[in-house]
Amino acid sequence: MPPLKISKKHHKHFNNPFPSPPKSLPLIHGTLSHNNTLPCRRVYPIGEDFRLLWSSDNGGYLSVSHSSHPDRSLWSTIPGQAFISAAAVKSEAEESRGSFAMKDGDIKSICRSQTIDEIDTVFSSEIDEARVINHLPIDLLRGLNFPVLVIHGGVSSKKSSFNARFWMLFHQKNSHQIEFQVKLGVLKQEPCASLEGFHSQQWKKSDRHRRRPCFLSCFSGRKDFLGLSSDDEREEEEKVGGSEEVSRVFLTYSSEKDEKIFGFGEQFSHMEFKGRRVPILVQEQGIGRGDQPITFAANLISYSVAIVERRVEAGGQRRGRREAAGKWRKTQAKGSKGSCGQVEKDPGGAGSTQGKQRDWHGGHPWSATIRRILNGCSPVELIERYTETIGRPPVLPNWIITGAIIGMQGGTKYVRNIWSQLKDHDVPVSAFWLQDWVGRRKTILGSQLWWNWEVDTTHYAGWRELVDDLRINNIRVMAYCNPCVVPVTKEKPNKNKDLFEEAKRLDILVKDNNGSIYMIPNTAFNVGMLDLTHPNASSWFKKILHDMVDCGVSGWMADFGEGLPLDANIFSGEDPMIAHNRYPELWARVNREFVEEWKFNGRGKERGDDEESLVFFMRAGFRESPKWVMLFWEGDQMVSWQQNDGIKSSVTGLLSGGLSGFAFNHSDIGGYCGIDFPLINYRRSEELLMRWMELNAFNTIYRTHEGNKPESNCQFYSNRKTFSHFSRFAKVYKAWKFYRVQLIKEASENGLPIARHLFLHYPDDGHIHSLTYQQFLVGTEILVVPVLDKGKKKVKAYFPMGRENCSWQHLWTGKLFRGSLGNSEKMRRGMEAWVEAPIGYPAIFVKAGSPVGKQFMKNLQDFGIL
Known part of the structure; x- marks a missing residue:
């Protein structure tokens, strides 16, 4: 297969809440067969606490259970249907400023037929001298907890000569959690082979002196991403001849008719996903996301015209996990490969078994996908056990949860003016979040920020005096940064540093395939992006954060993290498709490590109290982000009442994220994204702002944002009525602080979110x-x-x-x-x-x-x- 083709042209479906189903690759329905030497029914132990049942009834199936409830299935396959399938497909990604649309082209082969040749337990003593077990290199078993349950077999296509060998490895992680991996080897083409022919062959298991059936095919693949679609068959498009790489692997398992599916990370349009197709790829969340008429307008012009001040946003999802209601079970994806999940609706009437299908992009030879199955007696227990694995946030410092965080821009004089009015209205204030601390630049779009992370003492004249005056009144200053830097031109005469040139000299910026700095479009200007896989990038940016804190900053928004190009050339040499999902975790880690280092080694240790703790907050994330991120926010909602990208979506994102381990989260009061088109405009109304104040008084953080068009939006300081309302609900927020402190401690200990779905x-x-x-x-x-x-x-x-x-x-x-x-x-x-x-x-x-x-x-x- 050729490399993933990347296109920079705008995709008209970027702004929908879920991408349109691709027409090229169907939802895979395959058949399952098994070697006649397998027992008709047998229970295999997985460690001490789990067991796997193999039954040949109704064509054969697998079922995993916990020893505490052996009759309750935690995970099972569909009788007679393939649970592992594969395909070789040419793919293309369309990309625009952090938004991605994947589509499939020519289908070389779809391997729908699966056979199970052997189910066996491997003990640690058996690998001491062996080099190969079940044709699986021993090195791929190292690091697992023995004994390991191995299911071995193959997948093939009836209409082509493509076939591949698979291994499914189960091992216990702890008393309530098992991990399984699906590994595939190098793809081969055997024109004369068939599944029936493979079953007639025998092979000898190295160093174990037993004869077993042989399956003569393997797997290799590009790291691609799949969108699943309808159930139409495409076997006639398969072509025979030549070696191909497998770029798709599918894992299909059962779903009961009344089962509910929650999770999949922070989602803004839906809470429950039965019958839906959900890509797991870090990207922008979208403008409109299906709400009309804004989505129609955004799809028409969002590639050529910058809709928002900072970027064009696109439909997408972030952060992934799954939880099933009713059985209190959970499957969890590990690693950073892009994947897609689809849950079928009932295809066969009442009582029939339905299917969940997970697809992930392929990999190099011997690549694997890793999943975990958790056992729990309740949703609360599942979240506790899940976050035990992925990590939990630290306790937030007292200062950030005491009062309102005032998000505003405009310079020293303007901040002092608003501060005076806040005191007049008796508003409890924790901090001023000054996004434009770096100064503002004039572009064709108007006024934007200088992405050169140092205080602009012209824009904020008397910066140190302002910081000190606020601090005397127990008010902190917060700032803004992101992992990108911009070339500083002569338009900024008061610069002390040129961070772009520094990063360029250190060679720590992401490269393109020609080895040049990858200049990434961001509305009216291009930027360089830090290569966080480079060992020097982290220490360099920590020095920037240190300088920021030294000038009086106590917290900051660590923006972005979702935009690593899929065709980037990075220092680690890893596939950018995998690095793309890891990037927000790396970005969070840089910030968190600095916070901890400052606390224990720097001025934080000298001052020595919780009030001096630093805080950063992020919007992008992936599976292990809760381990690193102190606080999340939900990105940029529209200043509207709408369901998919307005005030309603902020609640959906808050609750879905909470089910996925993101315990501390909040949205911008009033939303962010306003639109001024000739016939379509979205401006923050007074009523919307006031209702959002009421809503966010029950978030972890009570923070305002002027939005991308401050002059068009109603602000908390717009008039006496809005100011009074803001003061009222800042006090409501403060009134339950005692409980918030308790919940924050609870979240850091067991992972439960502050805001919770009633489920x-x-x-x-x-x-x-x-x-x-x-x-x-x-x-x-x-x-x-x-x-x-x-x-x-x-x-x-x-x-x-x-x-x-x-x-x-x-x-x-x-x-x-x-x-x-x-x-x-x-x-x-x-x-x-x-x-x-x-x-x-x-x-x-x-x-x-x-x-x-x-x-x-x-x-x-x-x-x-x-």
Whole structure:
């Protein structure tokens, strides 16, 4: 297969919430056969706590269970259907400023037929002298926990001579988690071979003196990315002749009809994914994402005209995992390969088995995909066990969760003016986040930032005095940076450094395939991107962060991380398709390591208290980002009421991210992205801003943003009404700080998010499974039902009861709402009710009799809110 072809032209589907199904490659339905020497039914141990059942019934299937519940399947394949398939396909990626669209071209072969030749347990003693076991090099078994359960066989195409050998390796990681890997070798073409022919052959297992069936094919592949599509067959397009690389591998397993699928990282359009196709690729989240008319307009012109100040955004998803409701089980993808998941809807009527299919791009010979299966008794327990693996955030310092973070720009005089008004309105303030601390530059798009990370003392005259004055009043200063640098021209006469030239001399910028610096378009200017696989890049950028902190900065937005080009040439030499998903983790690691080094080795150690701790927040991430990132934010929502990219999507992203291990998250108050087209415009209204203030008073962080078009947007400082409302809900935010501190500590210890989908604590309530943005829990004691529609003054709230038989008390009136008891003790049902929610009085409830609720209301009374 030729390398992945990269195109820089705009793709018209970038801004949709899910890419259109490619027409070239179908959802794979394959057949399964097995060697007649396999037993009809046998249970194989996987370590001490898990077991795998092989049964030849109905064509054959596998089922994994835990010893604590041997009759409950955690993961199983579909009887008679292939669970591993492969294909050789030419692929193309269309790319535009951090947005990617993958499509498939010529199909060389689709290997739909799978055979299982052998299931065997390998012990550590057996590899001491052996060089090959089941034709699998011993080196590929090293590092695994023995004993290892090996399933060996092959996949092939009935209409071509392509075939490949596979190995599926299971081993136990701990008492509640197993890992399995699918490995494929080098692809071969055997024109005269067939699956039936392979079964008639015998081979000798090296150093074990047993004769086993042989499967004579292997696998190699480019690191490509697949979009799955419909069920139409394309076998007639397969071609015979020549060696080819396998670029697609598919893992198909069963899904019960009533199973619900949650997770897949931070998602903005959906909470539950049964029947949906979900790519797992780090990229921009999108403008509009299907909301109209903005998506139509963005698709028309977003490649040639910069819609937003900083970048053109495109539909995409970030950060991935999966969780199944009802069985309390979880599968987790490891590694950084791009992949795609699709869950079939019921194809065969009531009671039939449905399928989930995961595809990942191929690799070099002996490449593997790694998955884990977790056992748990509840969604909460699953998240605890999942985050035990991927990592959890540290406890946030007290200063950042005490009051509002004021996001603004404009220079020293303007900041002092707003600060004075904040004091007049008695607003509790934690920090000023000054995005334009680096100064502003004039471009064809207007005013933009200088990506040369040093304070501009012309724009912020008296910077040090400003920082010191704020600090005396317990207010911090926060800044902005990203992993890119821009050539500094004569337009910036007051520069002290030229970071682009420094990085160029050190040779630590991403290269193109010609070995030149890869200049990446970013609206009106091009930038160089740090090659974070280079050992010198991290230490160089840490010096920049050190200088930033030395000038008085206590925290910063570490922006971007999703835009590493798929055709980049990087220092590590790894495939950029893999490095692309790893890049935000590397970017987070640089920032986190600096925070820890500063704390223990620098001024932080000298000062020695929590109040001096630094904080950074990010939007891009991947599987292990929670291990490194201190705080997330949700990127750039539209300044609209819409579902896929407006205020509603901010709740969906908050809750889906929480299910995926991103415990501390928040959105910009009021949204970010405004649009001014001749016939279409999106401007932040007063009502939207006020409702977003009410919503974000129950986020981890209460932070404003002026948006990409400050002059077109309503701001918290626009008038007396907005200022008063902002002050009111900054105090609401402060009133539950005592509980926030408790939840933050809990998150750092067990991974549970601050804002939670009700599914976490009420999994047996089927009504809750259908909720997306309508309502959420803060911890377990506060229920938030935000107003997310223009002009609405009441909301429909659903009150879960669960097994504790609790009532919910309305914050403003004290009225109690209580669910009803179902037909069994196990199934307690909640109730729905319409609740008044005029502006200033959103529908907030606390558990009746809860100490948290009592303290929250007392604090509100002390602040004069209740």
